[in-house]
Amino acid sequence: MAAAAVHEPEVIRDKAAMRTWSRRRRAEGKAVALVPTMGFLHEGHLSLVSAAVAASAGPVAVVVSIYLNPSQFAPTEDLATYPSDFAGDLRKLAATGVVAAVFCPPDLYVRGSADGPSAAGVSGGVVSCLEDAGGHAHETWVRVERLEKGLCGSSRPVFFRGVATVVAKLFNVVEPDVAVFGKKDYQQWRIICRMVRDLDFAIQIVGSEIVREADGLAMSSRNVNLSHEDREKALSISRSLVDARTAALNGSNHSQQIKDQIVQTLTEAGGQVDYVEIVEQESLVPVERMDRPCVICVAAWFGKVRLIDNIEIQSTSSDR
Amino acid sequence: MAAAAVHEPEVIRDKAAMRTWSRRRRAEGKAVALVPTMGFLHEGHLSLVSAAVAASAGPVAVVVSIYLNPSQFAPTEDLATYPSDFAGDLRKLAATGVVAAVFCPPDLYVRGSADGPSAAGVSGGVVSCLEDAGGHAHETWVRVERLEKGLCGSSRPVFFRGVATVVAKLFNVVEPDVAVFGKKDYQQWRIICRMVRDLDFAIQIVGSEIVREADGLAMSSRNVNLSHEDREKALSISRSLVDARTAALNGSNHSQQIKDQIVQTLTEAGGQVDYVEIVEQESLVPVERMDRPCVICVAAWFGKVRLIDNIEIQSTSSDR
Structure with a gap:
């Protein structure tokens, strides 16, 4: 006792x-x-x-x-x-x-x-x-x-x-x-x-660091307000971020291309995108090319819940 | 030592x-x-x-x-x-x-x-x-x-x-x-x-509390930038505030009248008034009548120097 x-x-x-x-x-x-x-x-x-x-x-x-x-x-x-x-x-x-x-x-x-x-x-x-x-x-x-x-x-x-x-x-x-x-x-x-x-x-x-559910969804107190269906759709967020990082590490460092791909993935999954931005890690200034440490930030609605997520990218293959 | x-x-x-x-x-x-x-x-x-x-x-x-x-x-x-x-x-x-x-x-x-x-x-x-x-x-x-x-x-x-x-x-x-x-x-x-x-x-x-020179001028680091002549004129600030308090304590509690009198005194002395306001002491909300603890605040230019001063009035005769 x-x-x-x-x-x-x-x-x-x-x-x-x-x-x-x-x-x-x-x-x-x-x-x-x-x-x-x-x-x-x-x-x-x-x-x-x-x-x-x-x-x-x-x-x-x-x-x-x-x-x-x-x-x-x-x-x-x-x-x-x-x-x-x-x-x-x-x-x-x-x-x-x-x-x-x-x-x-x-x-x-x-x-x-x-x-x-x-x-x-x-x-x-x-x-x-x-x-x-x-x-x-x-x-x-x-x-x-x-x-x-x-x-x-x-x-x-x-x-x-x-x-x-x-x-x-x-x-x-x-x-x-x-x-x-x-x-x-x-x-x-x-x-x-x-x-x-x-x-x-x-x-x-x-x-x-971000803690994720086993399926990749970033943990959030708001996740409990997601319907079962919306929660499935919301997996598109973490999936699209991981894909973006893979693409970046493989040398695809044009921000606009990467952002377009994420918007498409989220939209096709049934999400409503608030923003997808790629910015410098400290200053949060948007970058056109991911040629320095940056972070991809996403906010999107699934049903009545607004979710955010992000992934840091330290360097792309073109830096190495 | x-x-x-x-x-x-x-x-x-x-x-x-x-x-x-x-x-x-x-x-x-x-x-x-x-x-x-x-x-x-x-x-x-x-x-x-x-x-x-x-x-x-x-x-x-x-x-x-x-x-x-x-x-x-x-x-x-x-x-x-x-x-x-x-x-x-x-x-x-x-x-x-x-x-x-x-x-x-x-x-x-x-x-x-x-x-x-x-x-x-x-x-x-x-x-x-x-x-x-x-x-x-x-x-x-x-x-x-x-x-x-x-x-x-x-x-x-x-x-x-x-x-x-x-x-x-x-x-x-x-x-x-x-x-x-x-x-x-x-x-x-x-x-x-x-x-x-x-x-x-x-x-x-x-x-x-405000500390004043012997002649009433509120002490300020900026006073040193006053010409001798402007410094004399600036005495109108403290004089007008003391007069205003006397008037208030004698029952004259209409803010507009008091303010008008101060503006007139400062202007006649050669000052350029920035503001004369009578406000509640804590909230600094302007009062029409000085029927509660208030403060008369003044800012005025004498030559190239902007001076401020104020006087607290705890109660007027009508309160007593």
Whole structure:
């Protein structure tokens, strides 16, 4: 019983308590590693936990945050249907044996009163699910202005503003030494790296590899919302990315050709393509030729679910 | 000699060295208090140092940062003529006997290379003296979107974006427990308070009262750029504010009347008014009647120098 209790994560709901906990761990000589999530955890998330442990040379206290962040959803998006299973999440995290605390605040934002001045929509018409709060509500936003454009930023204009802001808040509450992000959300990972660099957060950012189902589908909390049929069709994403990489490694480095092939594969499978882009890995600038380290990024709808995936290409055969 | 050496501030130019220094002081049980400045220090700045000491109940290590922040200046503004006197600043800080470190980084921003993708002007056309850097340069901005509008934000659209961003950076480098801002820059102080609240910085913000010359002129590093004649004319600012407060305390609480009177006084003295506004103290929302705690804010040009000043009014006679 005593040994099992050591692995049961402490559940912390309060910001001040979280910070106190974190500072205590550091005073004990431990690094604090944060894994931010929105819950409904799968093997992909658990791989982030492993990466958090691996990133620290010495003793580490791993904190997993579970918070469904309203400011990264537009009112038209799927905040209301985003899946959750807190009890299941806790069981999975306890089973890892290495998660010391779960931070699950009921809310992270200051909400306003309806009679106060409105902060809604002052950001060039950008409005998220947070911003009907009005009054003296939250009004501070962190924006990574170049990287937040393009890719997912084109069809989700509030998304990265909400992500960067909530991550900055989590960083200030948890005060981690290390934070781990999945490379499935490739643009998000690059944006967080840039924010940390530009705002001088004293935090090492770890990008963790995509975890896939046995059939190749990239793990996502949203996969549960796919019908059986759409899930089969969605396999075209990972299949087309692997084919593209094979083609690239065989010397086919014209981005447009590769993109056309992926769009055709996804469309024939019944998907509705949001974008297929080939960009430089760090700057996310589109490349015409894949003659340097780049990444192929895809977003496509299958049924009512928007899925994203990507594959990094370090070099093509013409480089070697 | 030994006693004097204790009071000589340590000069730190490197971010990592600054953070290490700060963490050592906290490990010694001291609070770290930050006074951010742009140098050319006067009695007003030194009063911020005193406020930093006063704000901490226990032992405190006071850090004064000196950094002329290019991102809060528009290319049309006075970055190039902003006065500086580093040796004099150091002498003044040493003479206080309570400043432990001076943080004076040569640069705080990552600059890009000209051949990289440009980050300039993506923020709705907002461009500061930083943004000709291009390339993989700094591109992350903190904006307090409602409070940054109005008052100085109207005529200086890049200003508060630059202030909030550089202060967030200084907070992440110095990791202070307390930070002190002068209430002369009233909107700036409120914006920093809001940023700290919204982004969950674990920092107590102290607003420190305006320090004035014997004749009433609010102390400012820019005062040195006033001609003798303009300096005389500029006394109309503090005089008109004191008169306005007297009028308000005597029951004259119509904002428009008070504002008209101030504009008239400044104009007759030869000033060019940028704005005269009466706003709520925390929300900075304009008030028609001064029937709650408010502040009268003024910006006006005298010669080539733009000066700001303000006066808080806690209650008018009609409240009592």
